[in-house]
Amino acid sequence: xxxxxxxxxxxxxxxxxxxxxxxxxxxxxxxxxxxxxxxxxxxxxxxxxxxxxxxxxxxxxxxxxxxxxxxxxxxxxxxxxxxxxxx
Numbered sequence: 344x345x346x347x348x349x350x351x352x353x354x355x356x357x358x359x360x361x362x363x364x365x366x367x368x369x370x371x372x373x374x375x376x377x378x379x380x381x382x383x384x385x386x387x388x389x390x391x392x393x394x395x396x397x398x399x400x401x402x403x404x405x406x407x408x409x410x411x412x413x414x415x416x417x418x419x420x421x422x423x424x425x426x427x428x429x430x
Contacts, residue, residue: 351396354407358393358419365418369378374410376418381411387413390426 359361366377374390394407408420420426 351394351405351407355393355419357363358407358409361417363417365410367418367420369420369422372430374412374420376412376416381416383412383414390420392425393419398427 356384365379367374368377369375370382373384374388375382389411391409391411392406393409396405396407397403398405403423405423406425408422408426409417410420411417
């Protein structure tokens with residue numbers, strides 16, 4: 344699925360409407376919920392690729408991931424590569 348900026352915004356809105364309303368950031372082997380500062384190691388989350396945004400002006404590719412935690416919390420993780428677990 345190849346998305347451009349307007350489509351990326353639409354995909355994020357769709358994820359928000361589906362309950363993926365938190366924002367996550369990767370810190371080493373942990374995902375941090377930016378709203379609560381709660382940390383989850385990569386074994387406590389299910390990460391799925393949900394789309395790609397290509398910014399032609401800055402020549403940056405961003406990958407949209409949905410995250411579901413074992414606690415039931417769900418959110419979005421954006422990064423410049425597809426997340427892969429290093430097990």
